[in-house]
Amino acid sequence: MGKMLINGGKAIINVSVFPDFCPICNVGINPQFVSGSYCSTQQEVDALFVCPKVTCKKMFIATYRHETMKGVYYLKTLLPRTPKAVEIIPEVKDISPRFAEIFIQATQAEEYGLDEVAGVGYRKSLEYLIKDYCVAQHPDKEDDVKKRPVAQVIEGFVTNENIKQCAKRAIWLGNDETHYVRKWVDKDIKDLKLLIQITVSWIQQEVITKKLLKDMQ
Known part of the structure; x- marks a missing residue:
């Protein structure tokens, strides 16, 4: 809990917290408060802060919403946001560059609070991963793999049981993100991720294992 001076020093409000990280450089900070302004129509306060890090020094806005019953303004959003960089395992990225690209975009959508869009993106990235993996395992079956629904590809071309079982369940949850009625009501996007x-981890282990065994005949 803290106090904030707004409207050119004419008003003091109680706020739940002050930002403790920069939404642009994604580093924990003690930001410098510049000024705040009250919006009466929405009962919100926009507060301008500056990141103190020499490598950043960017300004961002913290929006607080008033809770009438408690007389406190609670932190709602920090904008603009720069999504954290997502590292894709190199062995998997080599197999499916499109998976890496789509997965990163889905993660960025989730960071921006676009959960409905992110879920569809994760589902799409998974299909590219599975099909590209199966093409790499069965290059002579490339056309067949590309044409089939991904569920059939998993059943027909994935021989590693760990990959098969995890990918199959990921597809179940991914389909929920694209369908009107959810089948797995107790699962969400976190479970899908x-x-x-x-699945990515099992694929990486398989790739590395095959490489080591090949190099050490």
Whole structure:
């Protein structure tokens, strides 16, 4: 809890917290407060801060919303935001560059609060990952892999049981992100991301294992 001087020093408000990280450089900070302005129609306060880091020094706006019952303004958003960089495992990126590209975009959408769009993006990235992986495993079946629905590709071309079981369940949750009625009502986008990450990890292990065994005959 803290106090903030706004409207050119004419008013003092109680705020729940002050920002403790910069939404642009994504580093923990003690930001410099510049000024604040009250919007009566929305009962919100926009507060301007500056990141103190020498490598950033960017300004950002913290929006606070008033809770009448408590008389406190609660932090709502920090804008503009720069999504954190997402690292894609090199072995997987080599197999499916499009997966890496789409997954990163889906992560950025989620960072911006666009959960509905992000879910569809994660589902699309997963399909590219699975099909590109299967093409790499069965180059003579490339046309067949590309034409089939991804669920059939998993059943027909993925031989690694760990990859198959994780990918299958990731597709189930991914489909929920694109359909009107959800089948897995107790699961959400976090579970989808977790299954994708586990699938990626199993693929990486398989690729590295094959390479080491080949190099050490």
